[in-house]
Amino acid sequence: MIPGAFEYHRPESVGAAVKLLAELGEESRVIAGGHSLIPMMKLRMADLSHLIDLQKIDDLKGIRIEGGRITIGAMTTQHELITNAALQDAAPILREAALQIADPQVRYVGTLGGNVANGDPGNDMPGLMQCLDASFTLVGPDGERQVAARDFYEAAYFTARADEEILTAVSFDAPQGGYAYEKQKRKIGDYATAAAAVLIARDGDRCTAASIAMTNLADTPTYSAEAGAALVGSGLDDEAVKAAVTAALSAIEPAEDNRGPVEFKMHVAGVILRRAIDRAWSRA
Amino acid sequence: MAKTHLKMTVNGQAVETLAEPRELLIHVLREKLGIKGPHIGCETSHCGACTVDMDGKSVKACTVFAAQADGADVTTIEGLGGPDNLHVLQEMFREHHGLQCGYCTPGMITRAHRLLQENPNPSEEEVRFGMAGNLCRCTGYQNIVKAILAAAAEMAAAKEAAQ
Ligand SMILES: Cc1cc2nc3c(=O)[nH]c(=O)nc-3n(C[C@H](O)[C@H](O)[C@H](O)COP(=O)(O)OP(=O)(O)OC[C@H]3O[C@@H](n4cnc5c(N)ncnc54)[C@H](O)[C@@H]3O)c2cc1C
Ligand code: FES
Ligand code: FES
Numbered sequence: 001m002i003p004g005a006f007e008y009h010r011p012e013s014v015g016a017a018v019k020l021l022a023e024l025g026e027e028s029r030v031i032a033g034g035h036s037l038i039p040m041m042k043l044r045m046a047d048l049s050h051l052i053d054l055q056k057i058d059d060l061k062g063i064r065i066e067g068g069r070i071t072i073g074a075m076t077t078q079h080e081l082i083t084n085a086a087l088q089d090a091a092p093i094l095r096e097a098a099l100q101i102a103d104p105q106v107r108y109v110g111t112l113g114g115n116v117a118n119g120d121p122g123n124d125m126p127g128l129m130q131c132l133d134a135s136f137t138l139v140g141p142d143g144e145r146q147v148a149a150r151d152f153y154e155a156a157y158f159t160a161r162a163d164e165e166i167l168t169a170v171s172f173d174a175p176q177g178g179y180a181y182e183k184q185k186r187k188i189g190d191y192a193t194a195a196a197a198v199l200i201a202r203d204g205d206r207c208t209a210a211s212i213a214m215t216n217l218a219d220t221p222t223y224s225a226e227a228g229a230a231l232v233g234s235g236l237d238d239e240a241v242k243a244a245v246t247a248a249l250s251a252i253e254p255a256e257d258n259r260g261p262v263e264f265k266m267h268v269a270g271v272i273l274r275r276a277i278d279r280a281w282s283r284a
Numbered sequence: 285m286a287k288t289h290l291k292m293t294v295n296g297q298a299v300e301t302l303a304e305p306r307e308l309l310i311h312v313l314r315e316k317l318g319i320k321g322p323h324i325g326c327e328t329s330h331c332g333a334c335t336v337d338m339d340g341k342s343v344k345a346c347t348v349f350a351a352q353a354d355g356a357d358v359t360t361i362e363g364l365g366g367p368d369n370l371h372v373l374q375e376m377f378r379e380h381h382g383l384q385c386g387y388c389t390p391g392m393i394t395r396a397h398r399l400l401q402e403n404p405n406p407s408e409e410e411v412r413f414g415m416a417g418n419l420c421r422c423t424g425y426q427n428i429v430k431a432i433l434a435a436a437a438e439m440a441a442a443k444e445a446a447q
Contacts, residue, residue, distance in 0.1 A: 001308075001327040001346075002306060002311075003306050005304060005305075005306050006305060007305065008288065008305035008349070010351075031349075034347065034348065034352065035329065035347055038329075038347050038348075039328065039329055039347070042327075042328070051305070053352060079341070103332075103416045103417030104342060104395070104399075104413075104416065104417050105332060105335060105342050105343055105417040106329070106417065108342060109341065109343055109348075189417065
């Protein structure tokens with residue numbers, strides 16, 4: 001279980017890291033927490049001649065909350081998402097989701113940036129970021145640009161990020177109303193059989209806004225505008241919830257694997273989404 | 285591939301060694317530094333037998349490249365206590381039969397140590413959740429949880445006595 005040889009770099013600024021990526025080309029990759037990359041390299045599914053470690057770049061760390069906008073540096077760990085009190089106040093869904101990722105050891109080192117940049121459909125943060133309508137900041141040799149989480153994922157391990165770009169931060173408006181991240185997994189430390197991120201705003205008995213995305217049920221995370229729209233204006237009666245679940249299920253395309261056949265995954269997805277909707281509504 | 289010069293603090297001692305960047309921290313500890321407390325169970329980031337404390341975090345040393353650990357402060361089970369000066373956690377694992385074959389134990393205790401640093405008075409549920417990255421094939425976990433809760437109580441009592 002020893003990966004192929006590589007040269008190691010530890011730049012101290014985003015500029016220096018981008019420059020290295022551009023100079024070293026295709027055979028180079030950044031490493032954040034390493035908890036997706038190292039397992040892939042051990043299996044020799046990734047073979048790289050240069051690793052550019054982001055651990056020393058202070059600009060990539062930290063959580064800022066300003067005027068209702070939350071910005072989280074790419075190198076912020078899942079453990080930090082769980083323990084940051086201000087974030088817990090402003091967007092408790094992050095903590096709820098992060099607690100369902102992997103196990104304590106993995107969460108100490110696994111980063112938000114690595115989780116969203118990786119492109120593995122099993123990662124939990126991408127679906128959540130689509131639900132939050134987050135924006136990813138990418139910095140490359142030609143400067144900085146923003147890409148919406150809802151436009152970022154193209155296929156498994158293919159994203160809108162160019163090879164020589166670094167994802168520096170994730171930002172989103174502090175969500176209003178109720179929230180839930182619900183995940184079905186075979187055991188602690190497992191990726192989702194199905195997971196759902198739900199945000200619901202409510203005025204009296206009426207739902208005024210809703211956002212729904214699902215994890216590990218297609219090649220990419222699946223945001224469904226139709227599913228959210230099915231709830232808006234309703235009092236979350238059975239019919240509206242059914243319509244939302246039907247819309248979300250028609251947007252996913254689960255594949256059969258060791259977590260079960262397609263029919264089973266469709267069933268679990270429906271159950272999980274319904275639970276997430278109920279919980280978000282009860283908290284709204 | 286050229287070896288690089290690694291400098292770390294391991295169990296309070298400054299150490300230097302040569303390693304290829306791709307070598308895993310667990311191999312550097314066991315094979316280069318002769319620190320054999322942390323074990324290799326799965327080598328695939330799942331079992332936690334290789335858990336060490338690195339810069340105040342519990343990490344799986346099979347999923348850290350040597351190069352990433354350059355400059356780090358690492359504590360292994362050897363740094364917590366030895367045969368003549370057992371750590372409270374080690375005492376309580378013995379007392380409550382928190383081990384059978386003992387293979388998982390160094391990882392368990394190193395992880396439990398960090399858990400109790402962060403949460404000195406955990407509930408049983410918090411212990412189970414906080415230890416979820418460590419697998420044991422022998423004990424069924426019951427006595428591991430008991431040992432950790434007993435250690436937390438002992439540590440609290442010792443702290444109170446010292447005040
Ligand atoms: C046992 C185990 C269980 C796990 N369970 C889950 C789970 O349930 N849910 C889940 O979501 N994840 C899970 N993970 C994955 C874990 O959360 C990873 O830490 C995470 O996916 C990647 O973050 P990282 O910081 O470790 O990234 P790395 O592994 O360092 O990087 C992953 C990829 O992203 C790229 N990358 C990283 N940072 C950047 C950046 N800033 N800009 C551009 N590219 C970047 C890297 O080049 C690499 O291709 C698990 C991992 C393990 C080992
Ligand atoms: S040997 Fe590292 S987690 Fe199993
Ligand atoms: S005591 Fe044997 S694996 Fe835990």
